[in-house]
């Protein structure tokens with residue numbers, strides 16, 4: 522897959538921007554706070570429907586403007602794809618696919634596909650399971666929109682079940698347990714399937730990045746051991762007491778093991794950073810294996826944080842992958858064959 526054109530209107534600090542990346546490595550270079558990450562954020566939004574930095578659409582709209590627009594043109598093996606998001610300051614988002622208004626947010630998925638790696642990804646390794654579930658959800662949704670819809674059904678049912686628990690409305694619990702576990706079992710199947718693929722790939726990828734010095738393993742750790750409905754019923758009394766649902770995919774985790782030891786607990790800062798990078802490259806590679814074409818890779822300010830060996834290993838991984846890299850100093854890209862260089866200063870992007 523290749524992004525041909527990115528157009529922004531009133532997005533963050535851009536009143537208007539048009540950018541045409543090349544199929545290879547694109548570098549956005551500039552001082553801090555000029556708008557480099559904002560471009561990646563817009564592309565990420567066109568891939569996933571979300572920003573990687575905020576859940577609030579309002580923050581994406583230029584101060585004082587009444588809407589923000591992101592329009593991305595891409596080419597996939599099956600032809601051209603075009604997605605457009607309009608985020609109004611008041612009212613609902615408008616989504617257009619190939620110029621046609623879409624009614625469901627999931628219709629965005631699978632047109633422009635991408636993976637973003639940023640320094641904050643360290644939290645994938647260091648923080649609680651919520652970060653890793655978000656990782657799974659976004660990765661699997663881009664591959665299988667049906668998963669995205671199952672998540673929507675699940676979170677709706679979970680909210681309703683928790684409300685019933687809070688009001689002690691036990692009469693309706695049976696029904697919601699059914700809905701919740703049907704969606705939950707479906708989500709678990711997808712997560713199982715995905716993590717197996719991810720694990721197989723991460724061995725290779727991490728071997729490459731670490732120069733075969735380390736082994737990275739990814740394991741799915743579901744909250745439900747056997748059958749969700751049975752376990753929900755068994756937990757009902759506790760759940761009623763605590764007014765919260767204690768079992769289900771909203772409690773799942775992903776274990777990341779470096780040479781057999783949990784990276785979160787035993788990894789050094791450097792090992793954790795490398796594991797986060799490997800995880801993102803594995804996500805990228807699974808998408809390639811599943812769809813037959815590379816998604817776009819976005820690297821936000823990560824080069825300067827990697828040691829020269831890992832930087833070089835990363836760069837050799839980029840062959841054939843359209844990449845958008847932000848940095849303050851293009852010198853940090855030692856060895857990368859730069860296809861197009863853009864200078865970013867004060868919300869102006871100019872060929873460098």
Ligand SMILES: Nc1ncnc2c1ncn2[C@@H]1O[C@H](COP(=O)(O)OP(=O)(O)O)[C@@H](O)[C@H]1O
Nearest residue numbers: 533534553554555556557558559580582583584
């Ligand atoms: N909603 C907004 N409207 C206008 N400017 C914004 C908005 N959100 C962020 N900015 C500005 O964008 C700049 C940060 O852009 P960013 O892409 O994160 O910088 P960097 O080049 O360091 O990656 C800051 O100057 C910030 O004030």
Ligand SMILES: [Mg+2]
Nearest residue numbers: 557558559822
């Ligand atoms: Mg930035």
